[in-house]
Amino acid sequence: MSFSNDTTLKLDSRPEVPRTVVANASGEMAAGEEIKTATVGQVTVANPVMSARTVNVHYGEKHAIKDVSIDVANNSVIAFIGPSGCGKSTFLRCLNRMNDTIENARVEGLITLDGNDIYDRRQDVVQLRARVGMVFQKPNPFPKSIYENVAYGPRIHGLVTSRADLDEIVQTSLRKAGLWEEVKDRLDGPGTGLSGGQQQRLCIARAIAVDPEVILMDEPCSALDPIATAKVEDLIDELRENYAIVIVTHNMQQAARVSQRTAYFHLGELIEVGPTDQIFTNPRHRLTEDYITGRFG
Amino acid sequence: MQISSLVLLLAFLTLLAYRFGRGRAVRLVGGPRGVRDLHSLPSYYGALAAVWCAVPSLVILLAWQGFSDRVLTHLTVQSMPASVPALPAAELGLITNDVRNVIRGSVPPASASPEIRAAAATYQSLESAARAGLAVLCTLAAVLGGFVLWRRIAPDLRARNEVERLVMWLLIGCASIAILTTIGIVLSVLYEALRFFGKVPVTDFLFGTHWSPQMALSADQVGSSGAFGAVPLFAGTLLIAIIAMLVAVPIGLFAAIYLAEYADRRFRAVAKPLLETLAGIPTVVYGFFAALTVGPALRDLGQMLGLAVSTESALAAGLVMGIMIIPFISSLADDMITAVPQAMRDGSSALGATRSETIRKVVLPAALPGIVGGVLLGVSRAIGETMIVVMAAGLSANLTANPLQAVTTVTVQIVTLLVGDQEFDSPKTLAAFALGLGLFLTTLLLNIIALKVVRRYREQYE
Numbered sequence: 001m002s003f004s005n006d007t008t009l010k011l012d013s014r015p016e017v018p019r020t021v022v023a024n025a026s027g028e029m030a031a032g033e034e035i036k037t038a039t040v041g042q043v044t045v046a047n048p049v050m051s052a053r054t055v056n057v058h059y060g061e062k063h064a065i066k067d068v069s070i071d072v073a074n075n076s077v078i079a080f081i082g083p084s085g086c087g088k089s090t091f092l093r094c095l096n097r098m099n100d101t102i103e104n105a106r107v108e109g110l111i112t113l114d115g116n117d118i119y120d121r122r123q124d125v126v127q128l129r130a131r132v133g134m135v136f137q138k139p140n141p142f143p144k145s146i147y148e149n150v151a152y153g154p155r156i157h158g159l160v161t162s163r164a165d166l167d168e169i170v171q172t173s174l175r176k177a178g179l180w181e182e183v184k185d186r187l188d189g190p191g192t193g194l195s196g197g198q199q200q201r202l203c204i205a206r207a208i209a210v211d212p213e214v215i216l217m218d219e220p221c222s223a224l225d226p227i228a229t230a231k232v233e234d235l236i237d238e239l240r241e242n243y244a245i246v247i248v249t250h251n252m253q254q255a256a257r258v259s260q261r262t263a264y265f266h267l268g269e270l271i272e273v274g275p276t277d278q279i280f281t282n283p284r285h286r287l288t289e290d291y292i293t294g295r296f297g
Numbered sequence: 298m299q300i301s302s303l304v305l306l307l308a309f310l311t312l313l314a315y316r317f318g319r320g321r322a323v324r325l326v327g328g329p330r331g332v333r334d335l336h337s338l339p340s341y342y343g344a345l346a347a348v349w350c351a352v353p354s355l356v357i358l359l360a361w362q363g364f365s366d367r368v369l370t371h372l373t374v375q376s377m378p379a380s381v382p383a384l385p386a387a388e389l390g391l392i393t394n395d396v397r398n399v400i401r402g403s404v405p406p407a408s409a410s411p412e413i414r415a416a417a418a419t420y421q422s423l424e425s426a427a428r429a430g431l432a433v434l435c436t437l438a439a440v441l442g443g444f445v446l447w448r449r450i451a452p453d454l455r456a457r458n459e460v461e462r463l464v465m466w467l468l469i470g471c472a473s474i475a476i477l478t479t480i481g482i483v484l485s486v487l488y489e490a491l492r493f494f495g496k497v498p499v500t501d502f503l504f505g506t507h508w509s510p511q512m513a514l515s516a517d518q519v520g521s522s523g524a525f526g527a528v529p530l531f532a533g534t535l536l537i538a539i540i541a542m543l544v545a546v547p548i549g550l551f552a553a554i555y556l557a558e559y560a561d562r563r564f565r566a567v568a569k570p571l572l573e574t575l576a577g578i579p580t581v582v583y584g585f586f587a588a589l590t591v592g593p594a595l596r597d598l599g600q601m602l603g604l605a606v607s608t609e610s611a612l613a614a615g616l617v618m619g620i621m622i623i624p625f626i627s628s629l630a631d632d633m634i635t636a637v638p639q640a641m642r643d644g645s646s647a648l649g650a651t652r653s654e655t656i657r658k659v660v661l662p663a664a665l666p667g668i669v670g671g672v673l674l675g676v677s678r679a680i681g682e683t684m685i686v687v688m689a690a691g692l693s694a695n696l697t698a699n700p701l702q703a704v705t706t707v708t709v710q711i712v713t714l715l716v717g718d719q720e721f722d723s724p725k726t727l728a729a730f731a732l733g734l735g736l737f738l739t740t741l742l743l744n745i746i747a748l749k750v751v752r753r754y755r756e757q758y759e
């Protein structure tokens with residue numbers, strides 16, 4: 001793994017911040033990687049699944065993401081928080097190249113999955129998205145049966161050859177998503193006939209079915225009631241055993257409950273990253289503190 | 298007073314009623330500042346007053362328009378010499394007709410008998426008196442109606458509810474007109490068709506394979522009875538419709554998919570309206586295009602290939618009809634495809650589906666009910682289309698599945714049966730109604746099937 005060293009960032013915009021935090025990679029990282037970044041806290045981790053370095057995103061003239069560098073660790077949940085419009089969704093969508101579908105979006109910088117550049121010309125976006133799944137803010141099951149919703153991904157990726165295998169995948173995915181008991185008798189019923197919370201867990205099952213390494217979730221609970229939210233949160237905690245999870249949320253308690261690391265975004269910049277406990281109890285940057293304590297406008 | 302000026306007067310009174318009604322409502326609560334004390338907005342009081350003013354007088358006016366002639370004629374006849382009213386109905390009809398001709402001026406008065414002229418004069422004087430009476434009556438009704446409501450106006454009068462109820466009745470009225478007209482048409486077609494089946498057995502019509510409806514002029518002529526086997530006509534209709542749909546469905550659907558999913562915005566903005574203008578071309582134009590260009594071209598092509606293609610062929614008509622139907626299908630399918638939420642596409646591509654997989658497996662199934670609707674609309678058009686077929690497919694009732702031959706369709710035969718002077722009770726004319734009924738039942742069946750199909754998929758998907 002070798003990251004280019006020319007990732008020095010502009011450091012002129014925030015005078016009250018400690019100017020340079022050099023986040024040294026821990027011993028297991030490729031020797032000598034040094035990331036110069038304005039972000040407070042440790043942006044790197046040992047054995048990251050995904051790494052972003054100096055990522056910039058423009059929508060036409062609008063500079064939506066500014067020099068963001070961060071690692072996503074395996075078997076843990078990282079939460080992106082920050083005020084509305086700060087670029088959380090934009091950055092999340094960079095991680096599985098969903099921004100490709102937006103005409104005027106331009107992504108610069110290096111994003112790797114297991115050390116391979118995902119924006120490389122040789123990278124097939126289809127395979128990438130099989131490895132980096134996504135769950136959206138609003139549950140969006142396909143207008144098909146529950147079974148077909150889960151079977152959709154394995155089918156298009158040709159993961160199965162027999163119906164028995166497919167049945168197996170559907171069942172395990174639904175089990176992992178904690179939905180099996182509720183729907184096992186009506187697999188042929190429409191996915192859109194489920195409650196909102198069930199639909200969202202169906203979408204998670206759908207994402208799990210292609211056996212990804214990373215699951216991106218953009219405010220997955222914002223359309224759900226507290227009970228459904230609690231279920232999805234429990235689920236996220238269980239999924240952590242097998243997947244790396246990135247979750248965008250507006251709900252501080254939720255971030256605190258489900259995540260191990262938290263990243264705070266502000267106006268397109270990544271202000272602070274750290275262990276979730278530390279971010280919520282002892283934020284180091286004033287902007288983070290303002291936001292966490294609700295002082296942010 | 299002329300009816301038109303009476304209507305104008307009533308319109309003016311209605312307007313006045315609105316102003317006064319509104320004004321009174323506002324005044325009762327002490328000016329515009331007190332409007333909150335009114336049950337409804339002031340304009341509702343105005344509207345209610347206007348309705349009360351206009352409706353009774355309009356009812357009177359309509360009643361007059363409907364019955365005046367009959368009443369006046371009766372009075373005129375009564376005023377004629379005592380022998381006249383006692384005449385049998387037929388002769389009485391002749392006399393009143395003469396009177397009417399004099400009044401209309403289509404017969405010079407000098408040529409009519411003095412009695413008739415006198416009757417005409419009576420009629421006219423009666424009519425002008427009645428008109429004056431009508432004017433007074435209508436105006437009175439308008440004023441009275443407006444006044445009654447004007448008196449009723451009070452802050453707690455529920456004007457909005459009343460106006461809305463009246464609007465609802467208006468809507469119900471319009472809906473019933475549409476439904477009743479349809480029922481009326483169906484019943485009259487059914488009635489005439491039954492008369493036809495009284496003369497020609499149903500089985501001959503349904504299963505007969507020979508169609509030549511020409512009736513002999515006199516009974517002793519050879520081949521005096523026509524043959525009314527409708528099978529060749531329905532077969533021809535089916536053949537042409539199938540050819541048309543074979544052209545229109547793929548092209549229309551693929552065009553819609555391209556426009557909705559692949560085309561960039563600027564191209565779409567130009568191409569979609571352009572495609573839709575295809576629907577605006579009159580079918581006669583398609584017809585002579587088919588007859589003068591496509592037909593001969595196909596014949597020449599057939600000659601080159603050693604095939605016998607007649608100039609008027611089912612293929613020519615079907616092809617051109619298919620072109621005509623493309624915009625119906627593409628436009629509806631495009632609307633349906635664009636209506637599929639972006640979230641569906643996102644969900645699919647986030648799972649790693651390519652664009653075409655997304656379209657095939659998510660977008661099209663979700664849009665299917667609408668697309669089926671568009672296709673069936675197209676089929677109905679194809680079955681009902683007449684002009685293209687008259688011009689390009691011919692009139693000969695061949696029973697054939699060969700698209701290179703001339704065929705004829707149900708609609709074309711209806712036209713040929715009814716063009717020119719006809720007796721209305723000969724089987725030849727009545728056959729048109731039987732064909733019409735057949736056509737109607739076919740389309741009805743198609744629609745029912747379509748609804749079934751759509752509902753099956755709906756159940757599966759939602």
Ligand SMILES: Nc1ncnc2c1ncn2[C@@H]1O[C@H](COP(=O)(O)OP(=O)(O)OP(=O)(O)O)[C@@H](O)[C@H]1O
Pocket residue numbers: 059062064082083084085086087088089090091102104
């Ligand atoms: N397709 C687009 N075209 C142009 N600008 C966009 C587009 N999508 C997002 N933006 C802009 O980029 C910025 C970041 O948007 P983004 O959706 O990432 O914010 P967010 O942090 O997810 O906000 P929220 O919490 O409200 O979801 C915003 O200023 C937004 O207006």
Ligand SMILES: [Mg+2]
Pocket residue numbers: 088089090218
């Ligand atoms: Mg967002």
